[in-house]
Amino acid sequence: MNEQGGFIMKKAISIWSFAGQPVRECIKLASDAGFSGIELALEEAGEIGMSSSNDELLGIKEYADGLGIKIHSVATGLYWSYSFTSEDENQRLKVFEIAKKQIETANVIGADSVLIIPGHVSVSFAPELGVVEYDTAYDRALAAIKKLKPIAEELEINVGLENVWNNFLLSPLEMRDFIDKIDSPYIGAYFDVGNVVATGCPEHWIKILGNRIKKVHFKDYRVDPGGLGGFVDLLSGDVNWPAVMDAFEAVGYDSWATAEMLPPYKYYSDQIIYNTSKSMDRIFGGTQNA
Numbered sequence: 001m002n003e004q005g006g007f008i009m010k011k012a013i014s015i016w017s018f019a020g021q022p023v024r025e026c027i028k029l030a031s032d033a034g035f036s037g038i039e040l041a042l043e044e045a046g047e048i049g050m051s052s053s054n055d056e057l058l059g060i061k062e063y064a065d066g067l068g069i070k071i072h073s074v075a076t077g078l079y080w081s082y083s084f085t086s087e088d089e090n091q092r093l094k095v096f097e098i099a100k101k102q103i104e105t106a107n108v109i110g111a112d113s114v115l116i117i118p119g120h121v122s123v124s125f126a127p128e129l130g131v132v133e134y135d136t137a138y139d140r141a142l143a144a145i146k147k148l149k150p151i152a153e154e155l156e157i158n159v160g161l162e163n164v165w166n167n168f169l170l171s172p173l174e175m176r177d178f179i180d181k182i183d184s185p186y187i188g189a190y191f192d193v194g195n196v197v198a199t200g201c202p203e204h205w206i207k208i209l210g211n212r213i214k215k216v217h218f219k220d221y222r223v224d225p226g227g228l229g230g231f232v233d234l235l236s237g238d239v240n241w242p243a244v245m246d247a248f249e250a251v252g253y254d255s256w257a258t259a260e261m262l263p264p265y266k267y268y269s270d271q272i273i274y275n276t277s278k279s280m281d282r283i284f285g286g287t288q289n290a
Contacts, residue, residue, distance in 0.1 A: 015040050103151055119166065
C-alpha cells in the first residue's frame with residue numbers, strides 16, 4: 001500500500017536527465033539509483049539515430065535487460081527542429097519519417113510507446129520554427145497523426161502526444177477532443193505534469209484525459225520566477241503532488257512515471273539522478289514497483 005491509496009506506478013528516468021553520457025552509462029546509472037525503467041531518445045545521428053541498425057538497437061536492449069532496466073519509451077528532440085505543422089511541406093515530410101523511425105525503433109528496442117510533439121503554433125525558445133495559424137496547425141497535426149495511426153497499430157506501439165510549450169492544444173478539453181478524433185487505442189496523451197503548472201492545474205488535466213493517458217513525465221515547476229528557469233527539482237516547485245497522485249489513482253493510471261530533469265546539475269551531475277529517485281519514492285509513498 002502507498003500513501004495515495006494503494007496503487008503503484010513504475011519509476012523511470014529520461015535520458016535527457018543525464019549530462020550527455022553514452023547510453024549504456026546512463027542505463028547503468030539509472031539502475032544504480034534505483035530506477036526500473038528509462039526513456040531513450042532518437043537523434044539524427046549517434047547511438048540511437050535515424051540510421052541505427054536493428055543489431056545496434058538490440059545491443060542496447062540486451063544491456064538494459066541485463067541490468068533489469070526496461071526501455072519503455074522512445075522520445076526525440078528533433079521535433080524542435082522539424083514540425084508536423086510547419087509551413088514547409090518538405091519539413092512536414094521529414095518529420096513524418098522521424099516519427100515513423102521512432103515507432104520502428106521502439107518496436108525493436110522493446111519499448112511500447114513513443115513521445116511525439118504534434119506540432120506548434122509558436123515556440124518561444126525555438127523562434128526559427130516560425131508562427132503557424134492555429135486552425136492550420138490543428139488541421140495539419142490531425143492529418144499527420146491520422147497518417148501515423150496505421151503504423152502504430154500494426155506494430156502495437158502507443159503514440160503519446162505531449163503537452164508542451166508550443167501554444168497548441170492549450171487545454172485538456174482540446175487535447176481530449178483531438179485524441180478522440182483520431183480514434184485509436186494506440187493514440188493518446190503523454191502527459192507532462194510540470195509543463196501545465198504555468199497555466200493550469202495538472203490534476204485537472206489528469207481527470208479530463210483519463211484513460212487516454214499513455215505515459216507520464218514527472219517534472220516540477222515554480223511559478224515564481226517562471227519561464228524556463230521555473231523548472232526545479234521534484235518537490236521543490238508548485239506541483240500539488242498529493243492531488244496529482246490522487247488524480248492518477250482516480251483514473252486508474254498505473255504505468256510508468258518518467259522523471260525528466262532539465263537541465264542536469266552543472267557539477268556532480270549524477271547527483272540529480274539519485275535525488276530524483278528518492279523524491280519519486282516519496283511521491284509514490286515509499287512503495288516502488290520493480
